[in-house]
Amino acid sequence: MMNRIIRRIQRFKGWFGAAAAFCIFYGLYLGLFDSPPDYYQGEVVRIMYVHVPLAHTSLMAYASLFLGSLWYLWKRDPLVDNMCQAAAGLTVIFTALSLITGAIWAKPTWNTWWTWDPKLISFAILLLIASGYLMLRTFVEDPDKEGRYAAVLAIVGGIDLPIIYFSAEWWRSLHQPLSISMRGVSMTGDILLPLSIMSLGLNLLFLYMLMVRTQMLYLTNLLQAKKGRLLSQVHLTQTSS
Amino acid sequence: MTGFYLRWAGVIVMAITMAVLANKNYQEHLASISPEAVLAGEHSHATLRVQGMVGSGSLTGSPEEGHAEFELLGETKHLKVQYQGPPPENLRELKTLILIGRWDSGSQVFQAQDTALVTNYGFVASAYLIAFLVLVASVFSMSRKVTCLFQEIKESKLYEPELETHVEHR
Amino acid sequence: MWSTGKKTSLILSILLVAGALGYLALGNFGENLVYFVTPSEVRAFSAEQAQKKIRVAGMVVKKSIKTQADPVGLTFELTDGEATIPVVFQGIPPDLFKEGQGAVAEGHWRSDKIFHSKMIMAKHSEDYMPIEMKRAGVELPKKDFMKTLSP
Numbered sequence: 001m002m003n004r005i006i007r008r009i010q011r012f013k014g015w016f017g018a019a020a021a022f023c024i025f026y027g028l029y030l031g032l033f034d035s036p037p038d039y040y041q042g043e044v045v046r047i048m049y050v051h052v053p054l055a056h057t058s059l060m061a062y063a064s065l066f067l068g069s070l071w072y073l074w075k076r077d078p079l080v081d082n083m084c085q086a087a088a089g090l091t092v093i094f095t096a097l098s099l100i101t102g103a104i105w106a107k108p109t110w111n112t113w114w115t116w117d118p119k120l121i122s123f124a125i126l127l128l129i130a131s132g133y134l135m136l137r138t139f140v141e142d143p144d145k146e147g148r149y150a151a152v153l154a155i156v157g158g159i160d161l162p163i164i165y166f167s168a169e170w171w172r173s174l175h176q177p178l179s180i181s182m183r184g185v186s187m188t189g190d191i192l193l194p195l196s197i198m199s200l201g202l203n204l205l206f207l208y209m210l211m212v213r214t215q216m217l218y219l220t221n222l223l224q225a226k227k228g229r230l231l232s233q234v235h236l237t238q239t240s241s
Numbered sequence: 242m243t244g245f246y247l248r249w250a251g252v253i254v255m256a257i258t259m260a261v262l263a264n265k266n267y268q269e270h271l272a273s274i275s276p277e278a279v280l281a282g283e284h285s286h287a288t289l290r291v292q293g294m295v296g297s298g299s300l301t302g303s304p305e306e307g308h309a310e311f312e313l314l315g316e317t318k319h320l321k322v323q324y325q326g327p328p329p330e331n332l333r334e335l336k337t338l339i340l341i342g343r344w345d346s347g348s349q350v351f352q353a354q355d356t357a358l359v360t361n362y363g364f365v366a367s368a369y370l371i372a373f374l375v376l377v378a379s380v381f382s383m384s385r386k387v388t389c390l391f392q393e394i395k396e397s398k399l400y401e402p403e404l405e406t407h408v409e410h411r
Numbered sequence: 412m413w414s415t416g417k418k419t420s421l422i423l424s425i426l427l428v429a430g431a432l433g434y435l436a437l438g439n440f441g442e443n444l445v446y447f448v449t450p451s452e453v454r455a456f457s458a459e460q461a462q463k464k465i466r467v468a469g470m471v472v473k474k475s476i477k478t479q480a481d482p483v484g485l486t487f488e489l490t491d492g493e494a495t496i497p498v499v500f501q502g503i504p505p506d507l508f509k510e511g512q513g514a515v516a517e518g519h520w521r522s523d524k525i526f527h528s529k530m531i532m533a534k535h536s537e538d539y540m541p542i543e544m545k546r547a548g549v550e551l552p553k554k555d556f557m558k559t560l561s562p
Contacts, residue, residue, distance in 0.1 A: 025255055032263050032369075036541035040507065042358030043271065045539060047368045054372060093379055097372050104368040108361040110532045111505035117446055125431045132428035139424065153428060172446045172468070172561065174515055176537040177554050184552030186538040205376065212383045219390040226394075294503075298480045331509045334478040335485065338506070359506055 016208040023201030030194035047105040053199040054098035061091040066158040069151035081147040086213035091130040118167040119175040129157035276315030451494035468515045492557040507533040
């Protein structure tokens with residue numbers, strides 16, 4: 001079933017790409033030109049319009065890896081396994097980018113590039129988990145074992161998600177608490193708008209990238225399998241003649 | 242393949258337009274000059290934005306008194322500054338900031354009307370550049386790989402020989 | 412099936428991830444990792460605790476910042492609403508460091524009951540708004556700053 005859903009959505013992949021491009025360019029326009037500087041941080045607040053959406057997208061990428069792994073363990077659908085592998089690769093890209101943009105934001109606002117703060121540590125751990133996942137996949141050679149081990153790793157690593165999200169609420173942290181929470185929204189509309197447009201844009205971009213990358217991995221595997229079958233056919237004809 | 246490159250050309254044109262507009266916006270509204278440039282007279286606008294640090298021990302006056310005088314330090318020279326009207330609360334010594342005002346070349350005193358935070362626009366620009374260059378590069382390489390894979394599967398003799406016979410029959 | 416090189420790197424990668432997860436899961440992270448202490452905790456320090464390099468967070472008391480010319484630096488007071496400690500800082504403070512805002516100072520609590528620091532970081536709250544609205548006195552629903560010090 002999942003297999004068919006993925007194939008069906010793949011057909012509309014171009015629309016996701018176009019919508020992502022539109023939202024990102026509109027978000028860039030709002031973030032760079034059509035929004036006021038912050039009262040406390042000044043122009044530097046514009047970094048937030050890339051950093052926060054990137055961080056949200058990393059969490060979203062890992063969440064799809066987590067859910068996909070659960071589904072894979074249940075149904076053993078190889079296409080879902082390809083999707084998980086694609087999501088892990090994207091988690092690495094998005095997490096690394098949010099750490100880098102975060103460091104660039106931290107220098108002018110906090111006065112340091114990096115500090116051992118709970119939110120920063122748990123986010124760096126997400127990067128470690130996702131890269132560990134990809135390493136594990138390259139080292140296990142049996143495809144069935146590879147998928148199973150990797151899925152288990154991804155599910156165990158899922159505990160990092162709530163820790164990242166709530167770390168600045170639960171522990172003493174230099175990182176500011178959530179701006180959108182049960183307390184309400186502590187942002188004015190003209191700052192919230194570019195943030196939400198960019199967030200939407202990057203999440204759409206992630207979905208688009210996920211589809212392209214899943215297709216890439218699927219085709220690579222297909223090509224390898226075909227080559228393998230052809231080789232074995234050559235082998236068969238040689239031995240039979 | 243042409244459609245593929247055409248779409249990407251569109252994205253790149255849009256991105257370059259954004260970068261040019263952002264740079265123009267910076268030059269027009271946010272760029273500032275140093276105290277040395279003010280003293281040397283290397284400026285043409287009536288209202289100037291000067292970036293420097295409030296000298297230690299030079300600040301007199303306060304928001305309550307409704308005026309302030311201080312020295313703005315540059316790399317080598319410093320400017321005498323007189324604040325017109327009550328200064329903002331966050332004005333303090335050892336702070337780097339941007340002063341907006343006029344240079345009175347007769348009395349050699351800078352008449353400041355407002356302050357602004359240091360723009361740190363280099364940080365903003367590098368965050369945007371790094372994030373989007375990496376994203377665009379990875380989307381590009383992935384999509385190209387997919388297009389190439391399709392090509393390879395079609396072209397290589399790997400793909401169903403029955404398809405070829407099917408074509409011949411027609 | 413596996414070459415030795417692959418086996419070692421497999422074990423290494425599993426150890427890496429397991430270590431990271433264990434660190435998270437075993438509560439080491441939440442309980443022992445205290446990013447900063449508050450001024451009231453510093454006041455209650457024992458002599459041996461005072462030896463260590465620590466971070467103190469609090470709000471910079473209004474009208475408490477005084478600059479020094481030689482050596483360049485400043486003195487100010489940090490408060491968590493209950494206790495207040497004096498801080499002596501050497502160096503150029505960050506631009507966003509200001510009175511009535513949060514700050515984290517890294518340094519030592521000496522026997523003279525003054526906190527000596529050479530590194531301060533500005534801690535900002537989660538509210539964002541344009542300058543004009545701040546000047547007009549708009550307040551947004553944010554977490555009480557003192558509560559962010561010891562959640």
